[in-house]
Amino acid sequence: xxxxxxxxxxxxxxxxxxxxxxxxxxxxxxxxxxxxxxxxxxxxxxxxxxxxxxxxxxxxxxxxxxxxxxxxxxxxxxxxxxxxxxxxxxxxxxxxxxxxxxxxxxxxxxxxxxxxxxxxxxxxxxxxxxxxxxxxxxxxxxxxxxxxxxxxxxxxxxxxxxxxxxxxxxxxxxxxxxxxxxxxxxxxxxxxxxxxxxxxxxxxxxxxxxxxxxxxxxxxxxxxxxxxxxxxxxxxxxxxxxxxxxxxxxxxxxxxxxxxxxxxxxxxxxxxxxxxxxxxxxxxxxxxxxxxxxxxxxxxxxxxxxxxxxxxxxxxxxxxxxx
Amino acid sequence: xxxxxxxxxxxxxxxxxxxxxxxxxxxxxxxxxxxxxxxxxxxxxxxxxxxxxxxxxxxxxxxxxxxxxxxxxxxxxxxxxxxxxxxxxxxxxxxxxxxxxxxxxxxxxxxxxxxxxxxxxxxxxxxxxxxxxxxxxxxxxxxxxxxxxxxxxxxxxxxxxxxxxxxxxxxxxxxxxxxxxxxxxxxxxxxxxxxxxxxxxxxxxxxxxxxxxxxxxxxxxxxxxxxxxxxxxxxxxxxxxxxx
Numbered sequence: 001x002x003x004x005x006x007x008x009x010x011x012x013x014x015x016x017x018x019x020x021x022x023x024x025x026x027x028x029x030x031x032x033x034x035x036x037x038x039x040x041x042x043x044x045x046x047x048x049x050x051x052x053x054x055x056x057x058x059x060x061x062x063x064x065x066x067x068x069x070x071x072x073x074x075x076x077x078x079x080x081x082x083x084x085x086x087x088x089x090x091x092x093x094x095x096x097x098x099x100x101x102x103x104x105x106x107x108x109x110x111x112x113x114x115x116x117x118x119x120x121x122x123x124x125x126x127x128x129x130x131x132x133x134x135x136x137x138x139x140x141x142x143x144x145x146x147x148x149x150x151x152x153x154x155x156x157x158x159x160x161x162x163x164x165x166x167x168x169x170x171x172x173x174x175x176x177x178x179x180x181x182x183x184x185x186x187x188x189x190x191x192x193x194x195x196x197x198x199x200x201x202x203x204x205x206x207x208x209x210x211x212x213x214x215x216x217x218x219x220x221x222x223x224x225x226x227x228x229x230x231x232x233x234x235x236x237x238x239x240x241x242x243x244x245x246x247x248x249x250x251x252x253x254x255x256x257x258x259x260x261x262x263x264x265x266x267x268x269x270x271x272x273x274x275x276x277x278x279x280x281x282x283x284x285x286x287x288x289x290x291x292x293x294x295x296x297x298x299x300x301x302x303x304x305x306x307x308x309x310x311x312x313x314x315x316x317x318x319x320x321x322x323x
Numbered sequence: 324x325x326x327x328x329x330x331x332x333x334x335x336x337x338x339x340x341x342x343x344x345x346x347x348x349x350x351x352x353x354x355x356x357x358x359x360x361x362x363x364x365x366x367x368x369x370x371x372x373x374x375x376x377x378x379x380x381x382x383x384x385x386x387x388x389x390x391x392x393x394x395x396x397x398x399x400x401x402x403x404x405x406x407x408x409x410x411x412x413x414x415x416x417x418x419x420x421x422x423x424x425x426x427x428x429x430x431x432x433x434x435x436x437x438x439x440x441x442x443x444x445x446x447x448x449x450x451x452x453x454x455x456x457x458x459x460x461x462x463x464x465x466x467x468x469x470x471x472x473x474x475x476x477x478x479x480x481x482x483x484x485x486x487x488x489x490x491x492x493x494x495x496x497x498x499x500x501x502x503x504x505x506x507x508x509x510x511x512x513x514x515x516x517x518x519x520x521x522x523x524x525x526x527x528x529x530x531x532x533x534x535x536x537x538x539x540x541x542x543x544x545x546x547x548x549x550x551x552x553x554x555x556x557x558x559x560x561x562x563x564x565x566x567x
Contacts, residue, residue, distance in 0.1 A: 048406070051410040052409075052410060052566065053409050053410050053565070054566055072412075073412045073413075073414065074412075076410060076411065077412040077414040079410070081410045083406040084403075085403055087403030087404045087406060088407070089337065091337055091341050092337070092340070093331075096336070100329065104411045104413060105412065106412075107412070148407075241522055
């Protein structure tokens with residue numbers, strides 16, 4: 001697959017502050033890259049440099065074969081960009097705003113009408129086309145920004161927090177939209193919603209203080225969790241003490257965490273040593289003792305825990321709510 | 324349609340999408356009327372010309388143009404639309420010129436709506452209409468120079484009030500630079516050559532010579548180069564301030 005975005009040795013300094021400190025990344029056609037990191041990690045700054053808004057202090061950026069620094073117009077032509085907060089001209093209506101963006105993008109006549117029509121339909125903007133943007137709800141404002149970004153069917157799509165401030169239905173819509181477009185484009189989204197990474201991304205990068213701390217698939221990311229391959233089971237609270245003791249004694253079990261899920265049920269999470277698979281063994285043990293299991297599942301890993309560990313905000317221990 | 328024209332069209336439309344346009348035009352027409360007929364005494368002079376009308380334009384523009392120009396760039400930066408605009412496939416030069424021309428064109432529309440004054444003197448007497456045409460040209464150039472100053476100040480700050488006040492002060496200084504109030508500051512210590520240079524920057528001096536009906540190429544070049552200089556400064560200011 002061809003690389004649509006190639007970033008090498010990217011640095012950005014604001015005075016003495018180092019916002020981006022040596023980032024390399026490539027995004028291929030068909031790939032959705034999730035950009036994760038705490039606030040102020042350099043996510044937006046990196047996106048602003050890729051889209052040609054800010055000039056990097058050092059490094060090179062190539063988009064669709066065009067160097068962003070030496071040929072910005074050609075590079076910008078093949079990028080669709082949703083800046084943070086989805087800014088738009090408040091006094092314009094979505095209709096006039098999209099018209100303006102289409103003109104700037106060089107779309108004319110039938111081509112322009114089709115492009116606007118498709119974007120409006122994909123984003124479901126039909127109902128608000130003639131209302132001033134400043135009077136729209138936050139969700140609609142974000143959608144206008146998205147419509148503007150996908151208007152010219154760009155090969156590269158860069159979305160800075162595309163689902164921020166949307167309700168769960170709208171989030172779902174935007175994620176489906178991203179997934180539907182993913183096959184033909186290189187897409188970069190920044191987010192601090194970790195579930196989004198699993199939902200739409202084919203690869204993920206975690207950055208903090210301007211450096212890449214992790215790069216891989218969401219599954220790789222989850223495998224970093226100490227909960228990777230952990231088994232969580234719900235049992236009657238009457239037998240929980242016995243079960244806990246027995247399971248903790250099993251070989252290959254590192255530790256056990258319990259939470260009360262409701263008045264009669266206790267949820268036990270069994271964490272394996274060395275992230276090995278323990279589900280068969282636990283199931284066997286429960287059956288041997290003839291203990292009733294209400295629910296049992298294997299955890300892929302907890303992204304929030306990995307995120308905290310990698311970015312340095314790790315809590316001293318996981319949840320230890322014994323009841 | 325060139326990209327500068329697309330920016331121009333959007334920007335000009337934005338003035339008329341909000342009450343700004345109507346408030347500005349009404350106030351501009353009211354004030355020109357007051358100055359022309361009451362302060363300037365158009366009727367009492369018994370002369371068929373528009374000298375009392377044009378004479379107050381530098382002072383009106385000093386106050387009203389910054390009110391238009393203050394939002395040019397500071398609003399874009401505050402609303403974040405600057406980022407949107409600058410990541411569309413256009414150059415900064417196209418954006419600066421497009422937005423500037425829209426603002427200038429807007430004041431030209433306001434100026435054009437003063438035509439009843441021109442009709443009045445033509446009805447009452449037999450004025451020299453070439454002198455009046457020169458006056459309109461001079462007034463337009465003067466408005467353009469003030470607008471370019473305002474554009475640069477607006478690019479320098481996110482705060483529209485600050486942009487307004489600084490533009491006002493700079494326009495005021497340019498208006499007065501041929502008068503003792505400014506020249507006395509320099510004549511005591513600076514060589515005559517510098518004092519001459521400063522006095523040559525006076526809006527009023529250049530405007531007055533155009534008002535007499537003499538459209539000297541040097542006056543045109545003066546306003547033209549002043550506009551070019553401030554627009555170039557606008558570009559530099561946006562580049563420098565983009566990351567903050």
